[in-house]
Amino acid sequence: xxxxxxxxxxxxxxxxxxxxxxxxxxxxxxxxxxxxxxxxxxxxxxxxxxxxxxxxxxxxxxxxxxxxxxxxxxxxxxxxxxxxxxxxxxxxxxxxxxxxxxxxxxxxxxxxxxxxxxxxxxxxxxxxxxxxxxxxxxxxxxxxxxxxxxxxxxxxxxxxxxxxxxxxxxxxxxxxxxxxxxxxxxxxxxxxxxxxxxxxx
Ligand SMILES: O=C(O)CCC(=O)C(=O)O
Ligand SMILES: [Fe+2]
Numbered sequence: 001x002x003x004x005x006x007x008x009x010x011x012x013x014x015x016x017x018x019x020x021x022x023x024x025x026x027x028x029x030x031x032x033x034x035x036x037x038x039x040x041x042x043x044x045x046x047x048x049x050x051x052x053x054x055x056x057x058x059x060x061x062x063x064x065x066x067x068x069x070x071x072x073x074x075x076x077x078x079x080x081x082x083x084x085x086x087x088x089x090x091x092x093x094x095x096x097x098x099x100x101x102x103x104x105x106x107x108x109x110x111x112x113x114x115x116x117x118x119x120x121x122x123x124x125x126x127x128x129x130x131x132x133x134x135x136x137x138x139x140x141x142x143x144x145x146x147x148x149x150x151x152x153x154x155x156x157x158x159x160x161x162x163x164x165x166x167x168x169x170x171x172x173x174x175x176x177x178x179x180x181x182x183x184x185x186x187x188x189x190x191x192x193x194x195x196x197x198x199x200x201x
Contacts, residue, residue: 009093009096009097009100010100012024012093012097012173013096013097013100013101016097016101016136016173016174016175017101019158019159019160020158020159020174020175020178021156021158021163021172021173021174021175021178022172022173022174023165023170023171023172024170024171024172024173025169025170026170027140027170027171028086028089028140028171032082032085032086032089033140033142033144033169035080035081035082035085036082036083036086036140036142036192037142037144037190038080038082039079039080039081039082039083039112040112040114040142040190042080043072043078043079043112044114046078048072048076048078049070049071049072049112049114050070050071050072051064051069051070052067052069052070052071052113053067054066054067054124056128056131057131064119065122066121066122066124067120067121067122068115068116068118068119068120068121069113069114069115069119069121069182070113070114070116071111071112071113071114071193072111072112073109073110073111074086074087074110074111074112074192074194075087075109075110079112083112086110086140086192087108087110090108090110090138090194090196091107091108093138094107094108094136094196097136097196103135103136103196104135104198105135105136105196105197105198106197106198106199107196107197107199108194108195108196108197109194109195109197110138110192110193110194110195111192111193111194112190112191112192113190113191113192113193114188114189114190115152115182115185115188115189115190115191116188117184117185117186117187117188118184118185119182119184119185119189120181120182120183120184121181121182122181123155123179123180123181124179124180124181125176125177125178125179125180126176126180126195127176127177131200132198133197133198133199133200134176134195134196134197135175135176135195135196135197135198136173136174136175136176136195136196137173137174137175137176137178137180137193137194137195138171138172138173138193138194138195138196139154139171139172139173139191139192139193139194140170140171140191140192140194141167141168141169141170141171141190141191142169142190142191142192143167143168143169143189143190143191144168144169146166146167146168146169146189148166149186150185150186150187150189151183151184151185151186152166152167152182152183152184152185152186152187152189153165153166153167153182153183154167154172154180154181154182154183155180155181155182155183156172156174156178156179156180157178157179157180158178164183167185167189167191176195
């Protein structure tokens, strides 16, 4: 696995079991993160990202007051090698977490996301009420120059209260049933959001 100078998977599994969430401060590593940022620079310059939709199925629609980011799936033919390598390392992590937590997650899906200044993603769950495919949510931040007062925190609801994650570098993973939101920022905020999911049957 290329950037899986990973983290002890057992530690991640223990944290997911105990708290429902785990920080991975050094994943992806600096070289992989730079390659991902460069890939995203190129894709944004090419106009490859598109405004994200909310809901799914018949209720799918675009509502910037709920969700203001633009996205591109990592398995899109236009993404670069960094995206493929990142997907492969997340898939390796999925297999290891399955082994320890019996998630039954069959696959990983991931997209680049860019939130323009002021954009937000209102409080939601990634696991839909009528579709429980998503099991683990995984977000990696691509903003090495982020300052604490730039805003844009991921606010995540845990049993013992909310935590705010500064979207600078590294990753966080959490159970997809947990509520969370992206607060608006004073500048563009870039990330990769990924999910380990059960294949639709
Ligand atoms: O970017 C983040 O911190 C979270 C994004 C998110 O909640 C989502 O894409 O579902
Ligand atoms: Fe989410």
